[in-house]
Amino acid sequence: MLYKLADITKKYENKTVLNINSLDIEKGRIYGLLGPNGAGKTTLLKILGFLEKPESGDIFYNSALVSLSEAFLQPLRKSVVMVNQRPILFTTTVYKNLEFGLKIRKIPKQKRKNIIEEALEVVGMTHLSQAKAHKLSGGETQRVALARAIALSPEVILCDEPTSSIDLENQTIIINLLKQINENRGISIIFTTHDKLQAASLAHNTLFLDQGRLSSDSYENLFSGNITKEAGGLSVCTIQNSVQIKTGTDKSGTVRLLIDPEKIYLAGVEDKKNNGESIITGKIVHITAENGKIRIIIRSGINIAILMPEAYYKSRRPMIGEDVSIIIPPESIRIL
């Protein structure tokens, strides 16, 4: 086991931002850490990178208990490299940025040169070796930061939102690079994202974090809304002042609402309207295949995801751009 975390808590100004009872991370795999903003993803990543110390709990790294003294953590950092959401490069050349960590590891000059050239080749940045690092574009910076991490041959690379601040072309490059690094070099990769699709396409394992806690929910279709009682005792949740969903709950006021994407289905002509169900119309904007299931994103004021079996998809054949109605049964809704 690469990491084993037990009863980890982290506080900032007396506010608990992380509270993890148990987490195991295996060697050589890609983990996606998914969750909304402020869920504690970056904090967890910093703890895994030995850059932050938890208030309580135990961390085991390669099955050995990690002591939280600086003298113990600093050597551990040599095997784990974190790449920031907006990575910062030292104000010198790209080459010297990559050389920094190698010099610290006392790698001889000629070997450093070979390693740097190889790492820059992996990320396709050889031609910018002598360029001033702080003059690169966002995508180039992200790639150099990744090369700087690869050059050190770490056991783990931690990427905080690796594609959030770069253009689409570079996003694809980075995702392919992370896959390649994992497959060819066996480096474990843990990345954070709030993009479920990205996590699904890249990660072997996905972890969900919400309000500092790990959760078994996928946190897809998570909305904030306001529940009011309508005539006839029906409770209706209004999301972003545009979509109304019948909830069948006794709660009222502002809530966080989770709709299970596997329990939503496309309405057909034969479907009879059930009074407790919500029918919402929208346009299909995205269809992807995922582990034998098909994910469809429907835009209807809000984006709602549906996860359906492949057989059902083949029988219905919904198409991108098609206007559809979806049925949201009350049992698919959970109020958090």
Next chain:
Amino acid sequence: MDFLIDSFMSAILLAFSLDRELISIVAVSLKVSSSSTLIASLTGIPIGFLIASESFRGKQMLITCLNTLLALPTVVIGLFVYALISRRGIFGPFDLLYTQKAIIIGQALLIIPVVTTFTIAAISRIDNRYRQTAMTLGANRIQTAFVIIREARFGIVAAVIAAFGRVIAEVGISMMLGGNAKGFTRTMTTAMALEYDKGEFTLAIALGIVLLSLSFGINLLFHFFQGRTGD
């Protein structure tokens, strides 16, 4: 008015004639000011780095006190150091009074707050991600500190230049602790004060021209470094 123009013309000729006395005075000035700036830099930069990067109680108060010390009159430092190094002072046995060392000590005390406060400002401006990046790449505390100082280098060099500019032009400390001994502790500013007392303006103005030229050069350097952020 004529006498001023005549003095000025003579001074220009003197300044460019490489007059031995003038060169000796400029050399003493540069020597003591460079030494005091070096000492203040070796002291002020690490102190400034520590204050900027550590969190502790009373930090803001300490910075306010350092800022106050920026306005310390040179004669106050002159008096203070005089009390310490004069025959009756605790450092009296070292015979420092009226030596270049005495001027260097006084000037260093004058500009340590300058270097420290400017360093604090320069380090505080540095993005915290530099620290974290250095750490995640395996740097220890000292290596991380060097990364941060390197990133703040333009601000720190500006601090050193500003400090040098302050001491090269000061007169109080040099006069009180150096004693204006010819060829030994006579600096540009003390020489100018003496020549003024004597009513001899040629050397005073020539020294003034050298001092102004130096100040101009220092200010050019200062603005060059202060305006740079690594471009």
